[in-house]
Amino acid sequence: MRLPVSHSIRLRVGYAETDQMGVAHHAAHLVWFERARVELLREIGASYRELEAHGISMPVREARVRYRGPARFDDLLEVEATLREMRRVSCQFHYTVRQAEGGAPVAEGEITLAFCDASGRPIRNGPDRLRALIEETGTRG
Amino acid sequence: MRLPVSHSIRLRVGYAETDQMGVAHHAAHLVWFERARVELLREIGASYRELEAHGISMPVREARVRYRGPARFDDLLEVEATLREMRRVSCQFHYTVRQAEGGAPVAEGEITLAFCDASGRPIRNGPDRLRALIEETGTRG
């Protein structure tokens, strides 16, 4: 697998995600990043659910978001996740969120995740197991 | 333990709980109910965390909320939980939410919870184990 590898999803801003400023609350973006991350992993053959079922969890170690423009109720957004870097005990994803129509920037950010076992202890063979899953797919990256 | 048994908590409406209507989103009330339920259980000697640690979980089987008035950002609310009824496989809590200042009604509702084991299967000795915990406290109901 060659990095970076990217995948985009579309989602609509839900009413529950707005706050009284009339835009999506700033915590919602982390949830959108997570949705895009899960779909990117699925796309490259590594279901996050399967990972957990095999005793690997990927808790978030660091999150960073730069908010560029409003995302309002019912806006259709495009969220792109990019797996940028894979280290021994962690990996980093980059994200961009844009309005699906017109492409106006909404946010960008980075999430660093650790590789841990089921009880939350860091493991070192996470990247290998993730890569193994990814390489089984054969067709990407 | 004689039922009903009640307990009140106070909480402030957070910004993240509001939506673009300028009031707390209607799903927030279930979270407030849950906070009051946890504190009622603690008050009568039955830490919900301890319950789970002992292999008892209490998933929600039915929820009902009647919304009476707006709860706005930064409003201080009083949430009263009442354990009304204990049956073999479930129990029911009633809730009222009011403005702490002035007492204007915000919502009321009922939550029915099942007694289950750690894997989510219904159990019949849940009420006894809950009662045992409650009766250890000796001082209430």
Add this chain to the structure above:
Amino acid sequence: MRLPVSHSIRLRVGYAETDQMGVAHHAAHLVWFERARVELLREIGASYRELEAHGISMPVREARVRYRGPARFDDLLEVEATLREMRRVSCQFHYTVRQAEGGAPVAEGEITLAFCDASGRPIRNGPDRLRALIEETGTRG
């Protein structure tokens, strides 16, 4: 427009929606109902965003959910919303949530919404304005 009128959406349970019981938290279902309601309204020609832009809001007056089975992380769900009844000052939607694969029941419920103006006061011409929007579409119900 003849009632009832129904519409289904599919959505995936997100990681953020789970709780430590390993299933979607019971407040998530209200958010799913809301997403299905918004799409049903869009389907019949009544964008909820447009409604609000025209000074009509539809706050929730009553919510009821019966939980039938677990919804786990990454499960693909089918949420059907049915606009059942339209009264002078309110309307009622019914919902069913099922596993998209296999059809196992997850939940069902009802939400009653009021018709209000932008400042949250009940109005009586909400149903007419909603119907007008709906009838403009011409093709359904």
Add this chain to the structure above:
Amino acid sequence: MRLPVSHSIRLRVGYAETDQMGVAHHAAHLVWFERARVELLREIGASYRELEAHGISMPVREARVRYRGPARFDDLLEVEATLREMRRVSCQFHYTVRQAEGGAPVAEGEITLAFCDASGRPIRNGPDRLRALIEETGTRG
């Protein structure tokens, strides 16, 4: 007002905030930061609700969180917010989250907020209006 100025709150991790990893979901921390920020502002005499009522909003421009340790259901946390820096169009808060008992680190981070008018356009007199409110209190910083 001399910077930095700090304020701490205590809060309990709610069940709804956990995810299936058995810890608070990483988006919850932004909500805790927000709660501490609102209380810090109140403490120094600048109710955020009042700010908005006077036409000033403070949307988040950048968020950064470093996760240091698990926060589990029912853990009592201490969240300290520090207003570090005030610039012409923005200000920056730093946060630390610790276990109230024992002091184990949970997270730390920074949030940068802009000063905007009610329609979300940046304003330049936000810091002055915030300072005016703060200085009225007279007793701190």
